[in-house]
Amino acid sequence: MSNKVIQAMYNDDDVLMDAVKQVRTANHHIEEVYTPFPVHGLDKAMGLKGTRIAITAFLYGCVGFSFAIWMMNYMMIENWPQDIGGKPSFSFFLNMPSFVPIMFELTVFFAAHLMVITFYMRSKLWPFKEAENPDPRTTDDMFVMEVAVEGNENELVSFLEKTGTVEIKVTEKH
Amino acid sequence: MSSHYEAPIRKPLIDGNKSYHDITVEVAAPVEGKANKLWWTVFLISLAAFLWGVGAIAYTIGTGIGVWGLNKTVGWAWDITNFVWWVGIGHAGTLISAVLLLFRQKWRMGINRSAEAMTIFSVVQAGLFPVIHMGRVWDAHFVLPIPNQFGTLWTNFNSPLLWDVFAISTYLSVSLVFWWTGLLPDFAMLRDRAIKPFQKKIYSLLSFGWTGRAKDWQRFEEVSLVLAGLATPLVLSVHTIVSFDFATSVIPGWHTTIFPPYFVAGAVFSGFAMVNTLLIIMRKVSNLEAYITPQHIELMNIIIMITGSIVGCAYITELFIAWYSGVEYEQYAFLNRATGPYWWAYLLMMSCNVFSPQFMWFKKLRSSITFSFIISIVVNVGMWFERFVIIVTSLHRDYLPSSWTMFSPTFVDIGIYVGTIGFFFVLFLLYARTFPVIAQAEVKSILKSSGEYYKKLRDGNHE
Numbered sequence: 001m002s003n004k005v006i007q008a009m010y011n012d013d014d015v016l017m018d019a020v021k022q023v024r025t026a027n028h029h030i031e032e033v034y035t036p037f038p039v040h041g042l043d044k045a046m047g048l049k050g051t052r053i054a055i056t057a058f059l060y061g062c063v064g065f066s067f068a069i070w071m072m073n074y075m076m077i078e079n080w081p082q083d084i085g086g087k088p089s090f091s092f093f094l095n096m097p098s099f100v101p102i103m104f105e106l107t108v109f110f111a112a113h114l115m116v117i118t119f120y121m122r123s124k125l126w127p128f129k130e131a132e133n134p135d136p137r138t139t140d141d142m143f144v145m146e147v148a149v150e151g152n153e154n155e156l157v158s159f160l161e162k163t164g165t166v167e168i169k170v171t172e173k174h
Numbered sequence: 175m176s177s178h179y180e181a182p183i184r185k186p187l188i189d190g191n192k193s194y195h196d197i198t199v200e201v202a203a204p205v206e207g208k209a210n211k212l213w214w215t216v217f218l219i220s221l222a223a224f225l226w227g228v229g230a231i232a233y234t235i236g237t238g239i240g241v242w243g244l245n246k247t248v249g250w251a252w253d254i255t256n257f258v259w260w261v262g263i264g265h266a267g268t269l270i271s272a273v274l275l276l277f278r279q280k281w282r283m284g285i286n287r288s289a290e291a292m293t294i295f296s297v298v299q300a301g302l303f304p305v306i307h308m309g310r311v312w313d314a315h316f317v318l319p320i321p322n323q324f325g326t327l328w329t330n331f332n333s334p335l336l337w338d339v340f341a342i343s344t345y346l347s348v349s350l351v352f353w354w355t356g357l358l359p360d361f362a363m364l365r366d367r368a369i370k371p372f373q374k375k376i377y378s379l380l381s382f383g384w385t386g387r388a389k390d391w392q393r394f395e396e397v398s399l400v401l402a403g404l405a406t407p408l409v410l411s412v413h414t415i416v417s418f419d420f421a422t423s424v425i426p427g428w429h430t431t432i433f434p435p436y437f438v439a440g441a442v443f444s445g446f447a448m449v450n451t452l453l454i455i456m457r458k459v460s461n462l463e464a465y466i467t468p469q470h471i472e473l474m475n476i477i478i479m480i481t482g483s484i485v486g487c488a489y490i491t492e493l494f495i496a497w498y499s500g501v502e503y504e505q506y507a508f509l510n511r512a513t514g515p516y517w518w519a520y521l522l523m524m525s526c527n528v529f530s531p532q533f534m535w536f537k538k539l540r541s542s543i544t545f546s547f548i549i550s551i552v553v554n555v556g557m558w559f560e561r562f563v564i565i566v567t568s569l570h571r572d573y574l575p576s577s578w579t580m581f582s583p584t585f586v587d588i589g590i591y592v593g594t595i596g597f598f599f600v601l602f603l604l605y606a607r608t609f610p611v612i613a614q615a616e617v618k619s620i621l622k623s624s625g626e627y628y629k630k631l632r633d634g635n636h637e
Binding site (some may be wrong): 032037042130 | 198240319326336337339355359378383385392399405407411415
C-alpha cells in the first residue's frame with residue numbers, strides 16, 4: 001500500500017462536515033482532518049472513538065487523594081505525633097477533619113496535572129515538537145481532510161471535487 | 175446554518191461582518207504590530223514602580239520586617255491586606271474560564287484569555303507577600319513537607335496557613351496549565367503566520383507543535399471541560415482557605431462562620447472589577463472592540479452588582495450576629511470598626527463596595543463604558559479597604575487596653591505595594607504585546623452562532 005494521500009481543503013466548517021459524511025458513506029478512508037478550531041460533531045462524523053482522558057483524570061485524582069492520606073498519616077500520626085492546639089493526634093480519623101483541605105487540594109493537583117501531561121503525551125505536544133499540519137492555513141481558516149489513496153487516485157479526486165473543496169493536493173505521506 | 179442556531183433574543187458577541195480570517199488577522203495584529211507611545215509610557219511607569227518595589231523588598235530582606243509599620247499589637251497589616259487583595263483579584267479569571275464554561279456561557283470566550291492571564295499575574299503578586307513576611311525568605315522551602323536534616327520536622331497540617339500554601343500553589347499551577355493548554359492553538363496560529371525566523375522559532379516552541387487534528391481537538395475539549403470541573407471547586411476552596419486564616423483564629427471580628435462565602439463573593443467582585451479595568455483599556459488600545467463588546471462589559475457589571483450585593487449582605491449579617499451573639503468583645507470589635515479611629519476606612523469600604531455597585535441596576539449606567547471603568551476602580555479601592563478594615567481594626571484594640579495602638583504604614587510598606595502593582599502591569603503589558611489576547615480558536619467556533627452578521631442573516635429569514 002502506498003502512502004499517498006489526497007488533501008482536500010475546505011474554507012467552511014459546514015461544508016467540511018457534509019464532505020466528511022459523504023466520504024464516509026462512499027467508504028473511503030479518512031486519514032486525518034485538520035481544523036483551525038474545534039468543529040462540534042466532527043469526531044462523531046469521522047467515526048472517532050470517544051476519548052478516555054476524563055477517566056484517567058478520575059484515576060489520577062484517586063492517586064492524589066490516597067497520597068494525601070498516606071502523607072499526612074505518616075507525618076502527623078506515625079512519624080512524630082504532636083499535641084497541636086489540643087487537636088487529637090492518636091489516630092488518623094480523630095485528626096482527619098484538619099486534613100480535609102489538603103486532601104482536596106492534592107486530589108485536584110494530581111488529577112489536573114497528570115491529565116494534562118497525559119493529553120500532551122498522547123497528542124504529541126511538547127516544547128521543540130515540530131508542527132505537522134499540512135498547510136499553515138489550517139490554523140487560520142482552512143479545513144483540510146486527508147483521504148488515503150488505494151490505487152483509485154483519479155476516481156477519488158473527481159469524487160472530492162464534488163464535495164465543495166476549494167483546493168486539492170495529492171502528496172506522499174512521510 | 176441550522177446547527178448554529180441561537181435564540182435571536184441573545185445579543186451578538188462578535189460585532190460586524192467577520193470571517194474566520196478576519197479574526198485571525200485582528201487577534202494577531204497587536205502581536206505583529208509595533209508598540210505605540212502610550213504602551214511605552216505606561217510600560218516605563220510600571221517598570222519604574224516595579225523596580226521601586228524590588229528595592230523596597232531588598233531593603234526589607236536585608237534589614238528585617240522591622241522596617242514595616244507593624245508593631246506588637248498589629249502584627250498583620252499591609253502585607254496580608256495586599257496578599258488577600260491580590261488573591262481575590264485572581265479569582266475572576268478562573269470564574270470566567272471554568273464556571274462560565276460549565277454553564278455554557280459563550281460570552282466568556284472573548285475575555286477568558288486575558289482574565290486568566292490576570293489571574294496568574296495577580297496570584298504571583300499575592301504569593302510574594304507571605305513569603306516576604308516570613309522574614310527569612312531563604313527558609314521559604316520549609317513551608318513544604320520535604321524531608322530535611324532534622325529528620326522528623328514536618329509542617330503542621332492542622333494549620334490553615336499551611337492549607338493556604340497548598341491551596342495557592344495548586345491554584346497557581348492548575349490555572350497556569352489551563353491557560354497554557356488553551357493557548358496552544360492560538361500560539362500555533364501565530365507560528366503559522368510568522369514571517370521573521372526568530373518569531374517563528376519562539377511561537378513554534380510555545381505552541382508545543384500543535385497541529386489541530388480532529389483527535390487533538392476532541393481531547394482538547396474534554397481536557398478543558400474536566401479542568402473546568404476541577405477548577406470550579408478549586409477556586410472556591412482557595413478563598414475559603416484564605417478566609418480560614420482569619421476564621422479559625424479566636425480574634426473578635428475574625429472568628430466568624432460567614433467568612434468563607436463572604437470572602438469568595440468579595441473575591442469574584444474585585445476580580446471582575448479588575449477584568450473590567452484592564453479590558454476596557456485593552457479593547458481600545460488593541461482594536462478589539464468587535465470581540466470585547468459593550469455586551470461583555472454589561473454582563474460583567476451585572477456580576478459585579480450581584481457579588482457586591484452579596485458582600486453588602488455579609489457586612490450587615492456580621493453586624494447583626496455581633497449584636498445578637500451577646501458577646502461583649504465581638505460587639506466591641508464591630509462597634510470599633512464602624513465608629514472607632516478607623517471609621518473613615520469603614521466608610522470607604524461601605525460606600526465603595528455596597529453603595530457603588532447598586533448603580534448597576536440602571537441599564538443606562540451599566541452599559542456606559544466610562545461609568546463601568548470608574549466603578550471598576552472604585553470597587554478595587556473598596557475591596558482593598560475591606561481587607562484593611564478586617565485585619566487592622568480587629569487587631570489594633572485587643573483584649574489588653576494598655577497595648578491598644580494604631581497602625582501606620584512606612585514608605586517600605588507602600589513601596590512594596592506600589593511595586594506589586596507595577597510588576598502586575600509590567601507582566602500584563604508584555605502579555606498584551608506577545609500573546610494572543612483573545613482565545614481566537616474558540617471565538618471562531620461561536621462566530622456562526624453569535625456573530626452579529628450571521629445572527630442578522632438568520633433573524634432575517636425568520637421574519
